[in-house]
Amino acid sequence: MTTTYVLNRGLMIMLLIICALWLIIPFTMAVLWSLVDPSQPWTPENLLPPAMSFYRWEFAWNNSLLQPALLNSYLLAPSAAALTLLLAMPTAFALGRYQFTGRELAKLLVLLPLVVPAFVTAIFFTSLLYQIGLAQYRFWAILFAHAILFLPFAIRILTVSFEQVRQDHIDAARDMGARPWARFRAAYWPALKPGVLASLLIVFIQSIEEFAIAYIVGQPGFVTIPTLLYSSLGQDFNRPNAAVLSLILAVPNVLLMLLLERFLKSANPALASGKG
Amino acid sequence: MRQPAPWKLALLLFPGLGLILIFIGAVIYIAVAQSFGYYNLQGESGWTLEFWERTVGRRAYERSVSYSLYVGIVSAVLSVALAYPLALWLRKPFKGSLTVSAILKAPLLIHGIVAAFLFLNVISYHGILNQFLVSLGVFDGPRRLQNDDNAIGLLIMQVWKNMPIALLLLTGAVQAISDDVLRAARDLGAGVWARFRKIIAPLSVSAMQASLIIIFIGALADFTFQTTIGPTNRQSMAQYMDWFKERARWNEAAVVGVTLMVLSLLGSIGLAGAAQLIFRGRRK
Numbered sequence A: 001m002t003t004t005y006v007l008n009r010g011l012m013i014m015l016l017i018i019c020a021l022w023l024i025i026p027f028t029m030a031v032l033w034s035l036v037d038p039s040q041p042w043t044p045e046n047l048l049p050p051a052m053s054f055y056r057w058e059f060a061w062n063n064s065l066l067q068p069a070l071l072n073s074y075l076l077a078p079s080a081a082a083l084t085l086l087l088a089m090p091t092a093f094a095l096g097r098y099q100f101t102g103r104e105l106a107k108l109l110v111l112l113p114l115v116v117p118a119f120v121t122a123i124f125f126t127s128l129l130y131q132i133g134l135a136q137y138r139f140w141a142i143l144f145a146h147a148i149l150f151l152p153f154a155i156r157i158l159t160v161s162f163e164q165v166r167q168d169h170i171d172a173a174r175d176m177g178a179r180p181w182a183r184f185r186a187a188y189w190p191a192l193k194p195g196v197l198a199s200l201l202i203v204f205i206q207s208i209e210e211f212a213i214a215y216i217v218g219q220p221g222f223v224t225i226p227t228l229l230y231s232s233l234g235q236d237f238n239r240p241n242a243a244v245l246s247l248i249l250a251v252p253n254v255l256l257m258l259l260l261e262r263f264l265k266s267a268n269p270a271l272a273s274g275k276g
Numbered sequence B: 001m002r003q004p005a006p007w008k009l010a011l012l013l014f015p016g017l018g019l020i021l022i023f024i025g026a027v028i029y030i031a032v033a034q035s036f037g038y039y040n041l042q043g044e045s046g047w048t049l050e051f052w053e054r055t056v057g058r059r060a061y062e063r064s065v066s067y068s069l070y071v072g073i074v075s076a077v078l079s080v081a082l083a084y085p086l087a088l089w090l091r092k093p094f095k096g097s098l099t100v101s102a103i104l105k106a107p108l109l110i111h112g113i114v115a116a117f118l119f120l121n122v123i124s125y126h127g128i129l130n131q132f133l134v135s136l137g138v139f140d141g142p143r144r145l146q147n148d149d150n151a152i153g154l155l156i157m158q159v160w161k162n163m164p165i166a167l168l169l170l171t172g173a174v175q176a177i178s179d180d181v182l183r184a185a186r187d188l189g190a191g192v193w194a195r196f197r198k199i200i201a202p203l204s205v206s207a208m209q210a211s212l213i214i215i216f217i218g219a220l221a222d223f224t225f226q227t228t229i230g231p232t233n234r235q236s237m238a239q240y241m242d243w244f245k246e247r248a249r250w251n252e253a254a255v256v257g258v259t260l261m262v263l264s265l266l267g268s269i270g271l272a273g274a275a276q277l278i279f280r281g282r283r284k
Helices: A001-035 A055-063 A066-097 A104-111 A118-132 A138-149 A153-164 A167-175 A180-209 A212-217 A223-232 A239-265 B006-033 B050-056 B061-091 B097-109 B114-125 B128-137 B152-175 B179-187 B192-203 B203-221 B225-229 B237-246 B249-280
Strands: none
Touching: A001 A239, A001 B097, A001 B114, A055 A066, A055 A239, A055 B128, A066 A104, A066 A138, A066 A153, A066 A180, A066 A223, A066 A239, A066 B006, A104 B006, A118 A138, A118 A212, A118 B006, A118 B237, A138 A153, A138 A180, A138 A212, A138 B006, A153 A180, A153 B006, A167 A180, A180 A223, A212 A223, A223 A239, A223 B114, A223 B225, A239 B097, A239 B114, B006 B097, B006 B249, B050 B249, B061 B152, B061 B192, B061 B203, B061 B237, B097 B152, B114 B128, B114 B225, B128 B237, B152 B203, B152 B225, B179 B192, B192 B203, B192 B249, B203 B249, B225 B237, B237 B249
């Protein structure tokens, strides 16, 4: 017991050191770079920027495409998460609860969007949009593409959740006279909840991070967080401005992660289904 | 499990699987057709092998294929190899294990491009790493570490970004292995490696395969890491495809795109097969 304790402590300390190198130092550097005042450049002789101000922050908020990009990304991600969940549920139910010929093949075919690389999908989806004359509806096109591209994650996760619903729970609920909704609440929901939360979370993250579709289908003029940051790193690279953008884009996601990690803590599929 | 009526099954499968098949089917169809000269945006369309012959013969094509395969395979294998010990460590909850798991999964929510920028900042010519190594006397003066020719920086970032995916998938699989089985193996005298090789790996092989495949395909088709922190003397396949597209050479872009799809499929089958063979092969 004590050896395990010492081992865990040692590993924890090592991990914290790695984490400092991995996360804290890079983010501190980004914060410092974002505070560099344009009046005096930050040269390598100085440990800290010689003049610091919030000039770059105000500038980025007022003079870049940051506001529309935030709006677009944070509209797209929850919409895609909800739409994907809606589309995934029936298929996951069929794969998780029914036995039919071709079930294994269906499970494999669901993974198709993962096999086709995003840039290929993006380029030839755009080509398709041009050929059917829908290229101007960029938001809807990107939303549609996101919902379908991230279906495999949702379907795979929810299939496992549906498999974990125990038939004896359903039967017991039915024997006790529960109506379909009550049966769903009592027998299905406890096993499904972690899967539903995990699907929403994973699609939300994937959509926020998605670059290829947003970049190629969105051209020209439709910006999301990743496409804006990418262009700020490319053509006219300005380190302090890129630092501001990086922080504005990264910090909400990190906070979200902490929230959702807390959210998912109670959601252990093994516990919910009575195994363990 | 019950057998549903065919109409009911079709209705259930349509919004999920059905839409996937229509969407991806259309994308693949257009890519393949364009690589053989159809659906040209300008000029005449019609069957030809010209684009395949012209593109495949190029040295740049060959180089981008082998380079992308290298990045894909190394990233997938390294990420999974690093995730396994962590997943096993976090198998049973202990004080602070939730914090550890949150820290380890942090890269999942840090955008790839943000990560690339942070990394560039740290390793840049006057960055903190260079200054640190100079002050230690390891380097005589600052060196150019950015966009290194051997893609080491790129591989570090690929593993940094992808390891949590493997960890997420493996943690669930490893937690599902019952203590009785592991205890029995230990009582029979199995060491750490034998327990991993004969029990843990075979019982979590499907999660391992899923991790390998997801990471491999992502890294094989990488564009953003490659164009920000990758070597400047190499082109990944996605970058090469984009290069053709930017010049409105859609048919050649389609040739690279089709190659990329075929390699994703073959590589995934190869990696999954290898995992199966190595860790399941000796089961009786």
